Amino acid sequence: RYFHFCKLPGRVLGIRLLRFTLVVIIVLLLVAGALTALLPSVKDDKMPNWRRETKPQGQSAPVSFTLIMQTYNRTDLLLKLLNHYQAIPHLHKVIVVWNNIGEKIPEEMWNSLGPHPVPVVFKVQTVNRMRNRLQNFPELETKAVLMMDDDTLVSAHDLAFAFSVWQQFPDHIVGFVPRKHISTPSGVYSYGSFELQSPGFGNGDQYSMVLIGAAFFHSGYLEEFRRQPEAVYALIDETQNCDDIAMNFLVARHTGKPSGVFVKPVDIRNLEKDTNSGYSGMWHRAEHLLQRSYCVNKLVNIYDGMPLKYSNIMISQFGFPNYANHKTKM
Amino acid sequence: RYFHFCKLPGRVLGIRLLRFTLVVIIVLLLVAGALTALLPSVKDDKMPNWRRETKPQGQSAPVSFTLIMQTYNRTDLLLKLLNHYQAIPHLHKVIVVWNNIGEKIPEEMWNSLGPHPVPVVFKVQTVNRMRNRLQNFPELETKAVLMMDDDTLVSAHDLAFAFSVWQQFPDHIVGFVPRKHISTPSGVYSYGSFELQSPGFGNGDQYSMVLIGAAFFHSGYLEEFRRQPEAVYALIDETQNCDDIAMNFLVARHTGKPSGVFVKPVDIRNLEKDTNSGYSGMWHRAEHLLQRSYCVNKLVNIYDGMPLKYSNIMISQFGFPNYANHKTKM
Numbered sequence: 001r002y003f004h005f006c007k008l009p010g011r012v013l014g015i016r017l018l019r020f021t022l023v024v025i026i027v028l029l030l031v032a033g034a035l036t037a038l039l040p041s042v043k044d045d046k047m048p049n050w051r052r053e054t055k056p057q058g059q060s061a062p063v064s065f066t067l068i069m070q071t072y073n074r075t076d077l078l079l080k081l082l083n084h085y086q087a088i089p090h091l092h093k094v095i096v097v098w099n100n101i102g103e104k105i106p107e108e109m110w111n112s113l114g115p116h117p118v119p120v121v122f123k124v125q126t127v128n129r130m131r132n133r134l135q136n137f138p139e140l141e142t143k144a145v146l147m148m149d150d151d152t153l154v155s156a157h158d159l160a161f162a163f164s165v166w167q168q169f170p171d172h173i174v175g176f177v178p179r180k181h182i183s184t185p186s187g188v189y190s191y192g193s194f195e196l197q198s199p200g201f202g203n204g205d206q207y208s209m210v211l212i213g214a215a216f217f218h219s220g221y222l223e224e225f226r227r228q229p230e231a232v233y234a235l236i237d238e239t240q241n242c243d244d245i246a247m248n249f250l251v252a253r254h255t256g257k258p259s260g261v262f263v264k265p266v267d268i269r270n271l272e273k274d275t276n277s278g279y280s281g282m283w284h285r286a287e288h289l290l291q292r293s294y295c296v297n298k299l300v301n302i303y304d305g306m307p308l309k310y311s312n313i314m315i316s317q318f319g320f321p322n323y324a325n326h327k328t329k330m
Numbered sequence: 331r332y333f334h335f336c337k338l339p340g341r342v343l344g345i346r347l348l349r350f351t352l353v354v355i356i357v358l359l360l361v362a363g364a365l366t367a368l369l370p371s372v373k374d375d376k377m378p379n380w381r382r383e384t385k386p387q388g389q390s391a392p393v394s395f396t397l398i399m400q401t402y403n404r405t406d407l408l409l410k411l412l413n414h415y416q417a418i419p420h421l422h423k424v425i426v427v428w429n430n431i432g433e434k435i436p437e438e439m440w441n442s443l444g445p446h447p448v449p450v451v452f453k454v455q456t457v458n459r460m461r462n463r464l465q466n467f468p469e470l471e472t473k474a475v476l477m478m479d480d481d482t483l484v485s486a487h488d489l490a491f492a493f494s495v496w497q498q499f500p501d502h503i504v505g506f507v508p509r510k511h512i513s514t515p516s517g518v519y520s521y522g523s524f525e526l527q528s529p530g531f532g533n534g535d536q537y538s539m540v541l542i543g544a545a546f547f548h549s550g551y552l553e554e555f556r557r558q559p560e561a562v563y564a565l566i567d568e569t570q571n572c573d574d575i576a577m578n579f580l581v582a583r584h585t586g587k588p589s590g591v592f593v594k595p596v597d598i599r600n601l602e603k604d605t606n607s608g609y610s611g612m613w614h615r616a617e618h619l620l621q622r623s624y625c626v627n628k629l630v631n632i633y634d635g636m637p638l639k640y641s642n643i644m645i646s647q648f649g650f651p652n653y654a655n656h657k658t659k660m
Contacts, residue, residue: 018348025355157533165643178648178656194654203487205649205656262648262656270660312649313495314656318508318592318642319535324524326508326535326592326644330600 064092065144065163065216070133072099073279075106077271078150082110085148086117088159092142094120097133101125130282131236131243136222143170145222149213151281155267161317162263166216169261173251175215176265178207181296181308189300191245191292199310206310209248210260214268217251224250231302235295241282242295249299249307258311266321394422395474395493395546400463402429403609405436407601408480412440415478416447418489422472424450427463431455460612461566461573466552473500475552479543481611485597491647492593496546499591503581505545506595508537511626511638519630521575521622529640536640539578540590544598547581554580561632565625571612572625579629579637588641596651 067085071078078096086094098105105122121139125132133147144166146159154176166174181189182196190196198205228250236243251259272280282288300306318326397415401408408426416424428435435452451469455462463477474496476489484506496504511519512526520526528535558580566573581589602610612618630636648656 015345015348018345018352022348022352022355025352029359160532161534161642168643176658194649194657198649198653202490203650204491204647205653207648264646264656265658268658268660312491312647313498314646314648316594316644316646317534318537318644319524319528320533320642323528323535326594327524328506328595328598330598 062090063144063167064090064142065146066092066140066142066219067094067146067148068097068133068137068140069094069148069150070097070099070130071150072128073277074150074275075100076277077275079106080271080274081148081150081153082120084153084156086120088156090160090163091118091146093118093139095137095139096120096122097135098122098124099128099132101128129237130240131233134222134225134243134247136219136226140219140222143219144216145219146216147212147214149281151270151272151275152214153269153271154214154265157317157320158263158265158267161320162216165261165263165315170218171251171255172258173210173212173215173217173248173260174263175210175212175217175260176263176268177211177214178260178262179209179211180205180207180310181209181306183306189293189296189306191289191296201310201312204312206312207260207262208252208258208308208310209245210262212244212247214265215260217247221247221251221254224254229302232299235298235302239291239295241288241291242299245292245295246299249303252307252309253303256309258309260311261313261315262311263315266317392420393474393497394420394472395476396422396470396472396549397424397476397478398427398463398467398470399424399478399480400427400429400460401480402458403607404480404605405430406607407605409436410601410604411478411480411483412450414483414486416450418476418486420490420493421448421476423448423469425467425469426450426452427465428452428454429458429462431458459567460570461563464552464555464573464577466549466556470549470552473549474546475549476546477542477544479611481600481602481605482544483599483601484544484595487647487650488593488595488597491650492546495591495593495645500548501581501585502588503540503542503545503547503578503590504593505540505542505547505590506593506598507541507544508590508592509539509541510535510537510640511539511636513636519623519626519636521619521626531640531642534642536642537590537592538582538588538638538640539575540592542574542577544595545590547577551577551581551584554584559632562629565628565632569621569625571618571621572629575622575625576629579633582637582639583633586639588639590641591643591645592641593645596647 067088069078069081069085082094082096085091096105105124107122110116110120121137123135123137123139144163146163148154158176162174162176166172179191179193180196180199181191182199183189194205199208225247228246232246236246248259285291316325397418399408399411399415412424412426415421426435435454437452440446440450451467453465453467453469474493476493478484488506492504492506496502509521509523510526510529511521512529513519524535529538555577558576562576566576578589646655
């Protein structure tokens with residue numbers, strides 16, 4: 001009996017020790033589980049890799065895109081273009097950004113001429129701003145956006161091909177109009193097209209931007225555009241220009257790669273001259289190009305660095321329009 | 331005292347239960363730990379994603395490639411081509427696969443005409459086999475391989491550009507000669523170039539192979555080629571043909587994507603007519619193309635499926651040779 005009593009304290013300690021160990025282990029497991037649940041969301045910063053999300057081949061729903069077209073003072077061109085773009089393959093919806101402040105949208109006329117292949121939404125704006133088109137519209141349901149200027153017509157063939165290319169490069173701006181910046185010994189940047197000197201990496205030329213006025217890009221970039229420094233919005237509003245340069249900066253910063261992929265268009269047309277409005281577009285302003293060089297330098301200042309990268313990749317469609325366009329005489 | 335005795339069984343059970351629970355928890359932790367350690371190696375099958383390995387920009391050593399050129403009965407062309415290829419930018423080494431069985435390699439003459447820009451290694455073969463060039467040579471130190479036929483000259487500009495493209499598509503065969511297969515209602519496949527009907531996905535043509543006789547690809551594919559079914563080697567040996575079709579099957583199976591990326595060459599030349607040997611290359615044999623269709627069907631049989639996928643991406647160099655070659659009249 002004394003023997004048992006002597007062991008009692010041992011067994012009591014034993015139980016307490018065991019219970020304590022058990023509690024410690026359970027607490028550790030809970031902490032580990034909590035950490036595991038937290039880790040992915042810390043890693044996945046606000047800049048997801050959209051390549052994983054976009055898998056075009058053989059997924060449940062066919063991939064489609066939303067056309068966003070901003071319009072100002074060229075309703076005749078808009079309607080002409082809507083008749084063309086409403087019939088592009090894989091188009092989900094059209095969002096018209098109506099910068100004609102105070103003017104009625106042509107919704108009645110549009111409806112009276114229905115039915116239409118896809119829904120068209122007119123977004124009435126309160127202020128005539130260039131960056132109105134860069135809103136994350138609630139009507140936007142697709143991952144892909146096609147942004148077009150309201151004076152540009154690109155053939156269905158070009159769009160279908162460029163859309164297939166975008167699906168292979170979903171985190172790039174895939175479009176038809178390449179531009180570049182160059183650095184000068186003074187450290188000041190200049191903006192232009194091929195007539196500017198090449199950046200000097202060897203043979204041929206390079207581009208560092210693809211303009212969004214005729215391009216596909218991921219809708220996530222519209223969300224990201226909302227999170228830029230105020231100074232960027234101020235710059236775009238001040239110049240009524242450069243929203244596309246700002247978007248290229250944003251994409252380059254996001255990917256660490258060249259922002260755009262240039263697809264050489266077969267049939268792209270500028271319909272400016274066809275308008276009855278007499279309005280011929282912002283790029284005819286005398287200061288337009290100087291403004292864009294100014295914007296490049298301001299953005300470098302705002303972002304404290306030059307994120308744009310060069311590319312010399314030019315993509316064309318194999319065997320189209322000439323079925324032997326890839327043939328080389330050896 | 332009886333009170334204590336009555337509680338003893340409870341405390342004993344308590345201890346046993348606690349100890350049992352503790353042991354179970356520890357065992358579960360060990361099993362979980364073991365599973366975690368095992369999982370990654372099960373996922374990483376023998377086909378690593380080489381995209382992660384190849385990061386050309388800003389890494390420690392500049393990226394370079396190894397030229398592998400197989401030669402048979404055209405030593406005059408070989409030497410002419412060696413003078414050209416030895417000076418290509420980013421070339422690390424040349425491996426000449428010497429299929430002239432029993433004939434002395436021109437090493438003495440080569441050395442007497444030194445120094446040379448890069449090392450050239452002559453690999454003497456014991457049997458004249460088409461697939462000799464697909465060995466994983468110990469002298470091969472680079473991740474990139476440039477494979478050239480011994481009668482093909484591609485300009486340095488084209489090679490420098492295609493090499494830069496390969497670095498952006500390291501798991502593809504990036505080259506200058508596209509080919510396709512088509513299916514027929516009977517289920518039998520046929521092999522050809524653009525003169526064959528298009529696979530019918532819309533406008534334009536498609537290619538499903540890029541020939542390795544003028545292309546860059548990852549050296550890891552040579553290692554993978556060693557691990558193919560015997561029937562593949564037998565097929566290549568039987569036809570002395572189709573090693574390139576087999577490589578395209580291999581790459582397509584590895585990536586699940588189109589095997590090749592076609593870069594349109596500006597200056598590619600076939601030097602067959604320039605040889606004094608009178609030997610004009612395997613592709614002149616009457617049965618050459620029929621053999622290749624035969625190979626496509628045999629390989630589908632061996633691999634129990636058709637892994638080749640179509641692409642219509644054609645890549646050219648922006649602003650080269652014509653600095654405005656991307657300009658479109660709008």
